[in-house]
Amino acid sequence: MPDISDNTLSGLNYAQMTKQQRFAAFLIILGPETAASILRQLEPAELESVTLEMSKQPFLTQDFQNEVLKEFSALAVQATMGICGGLKFVHAALEKGVGAFRASDVMNKVSPANNRPSIPALQNLLDMEPRPLANLLKHEPPQVIALVVSYLAPERASRILAELPEAQREHVVERLATLAPAPVESVERLANALNQKISTTKPSRPPSRTGGVMSAATMLNSMDRETATNILNALEARDPDLTQSIRNKMFTFEDLAILDTPSLQKILREVDLRDLAMSLKSASDRLKGRMLGSISKRAAETVNEEISFMGSVRAKDGDAARQRIVEAMRKLETAGEIDLNEAREASKTALN
Template sequence: MAEENAAAPAPVDKKNLPKVSRTEAAAILLMSLGEADAAQILKHMGPKEVQRVGTAMSQLRDIKQEQVEVVTLEFLEAVGGQTGLGIGADDYIRAMLTQALGEEKAASLIDRILVGGNTTGLDTLKWMEARSVADIIRYEHPQIQAIVVSYLDPDQAAGVLSNLDEKVRLDVIMRVAALETVQPQALQELNDILEKQFSGGSSTKTSKIGGVKRAADIMNFMDSSVEGEMMESIKEVDADLGSEIEDLMFVFDNLKDVDDRGIQTLLREVSSDVLILALKGSDDELKEKIFKNMSKRAAELLRDDLEAKGPVKLSEVETAQKDILTIARKLADAGEISLGGAGEEML
């Protein structure tokens, strides 16, 4: 009877717990699951997701039991209304079509409807370090280098370019900007480099890849000093192209053009330490934009932290700003925010 009359545990007060981003919440959840279960979840993530979550896991320190409980409860609430439909859909579709049409007839149809069916070799590169990818393509034809760089995520592509010679970087980024479709012959060369075969029918396909916007996205992730040198070199070769790339680039200062709701969404994903470093290198207008999209108390704390923060290296500020821009672009790609301003088409 005593147990039945015992008072229920008091709900956790979230206000007294440190704010965590979604990535940090995922890291906490995975760490609480154990190695085997966490490994099964990581198998279903892409390379960038694994890298982000893995980094967050390695940085976890002194996580309170209450924080784990909050993260777990929020996760259960989020998935409570979901079903298992869609999980393993690729395998189901492949088996269904093969059974209905036969292996030969189904092969070409499967490649058309399952994204990535003819890019296995390129997808493998996304799991590699930028330096390793650069080593693989270092002595290949610049057009092949451009195709590889165009296919990679912009931040990884920037890392690959940074590991190539200066003259090669310029040639490759110019070719990326000029790319629209890749002919079968170029894809076949790429197959030879990767020592893999694209599945069914790739010899008759062309793929849309590259373009000026892609070049601008890659340039966004270059170190500022390298980016500046490359932009000058591009303008020397083709002034109009340089201006077009420059217009499409989205830099930290362009966050002023993001609407208030977008800024609030972005701030939920950014840790305080990174935000403080990034704002050390921004002007008052952008700072005020950030402050007004926070609670009064949070804004006051941020102001105090900025004033208390001593001098920091320019490289640290640039790294923090690029980290925030990476999150902003991912949110924009997911349709959660609209970047607006440079690089964003308004309909």
């Protein structure tokens, strides 16, 4: 496997590149709008030099882009910890430049939170199976549940949420989305208190996540559509602004309708035609038209035939097919291949 610091098309090793070459690559990754705002701050001589380097850059592979983002995100964290909102500023800048999910992935790698001290008592809780952990937590206040699940990967967190009483779920999502960093000592005291309620311990593993709107949105994305919708609807009645913030970070099957044709084509190249047919069985005419209009005529005919012969589709199977398509969309957003935030803004502009 090649070293991820190799830019194979340029023949340059990342470690051998000059700072100016790396900076030029970073600006390219951020995109024209964000790069332009940075270039305006440079002196004329610097501007000319960096622009020249940008023009020389070859196609940047995904691994090479990750290497660039990792270095510049770490530098930005160090430079802004005392000004402009620190990590929040860095995350906001990255999100604008490379998309929400890719920004979160980068920040997870460089954030000081990843270097926090190990908390054995908490790790013991995180190693529990979802159902026993949910049974332990369901008698706790929503704030406590949110703090614990914030340390879990979204998929595991969503499984625990699904085990909780329905009336409790939206309260936990609300607390998770507004969760502030907690002192290690407080987390340790809480974990010790919860551990007193269980009789067994298991091997530890390090915590990996923190709370926030993105954490809540990612967890809801991992749940079935009906449950996630019910939670959001209940939460919206109490806090519309927070609910909208969560929705803005979520990927949904209906979001496909707002994407341009090239983006849709990229997604559908990753999708099995049977999944496409199953997901479109109960879709709106608008979405069905956009999807089928983005593939070849022959492929569209195949999908239509599949739809007509498959009969009724169980809601569970339809949701699973849609989720696989959403996952393909999410991966392309993370890789910087599509920009859902830009599509949403364009859609809002078109409606106004």
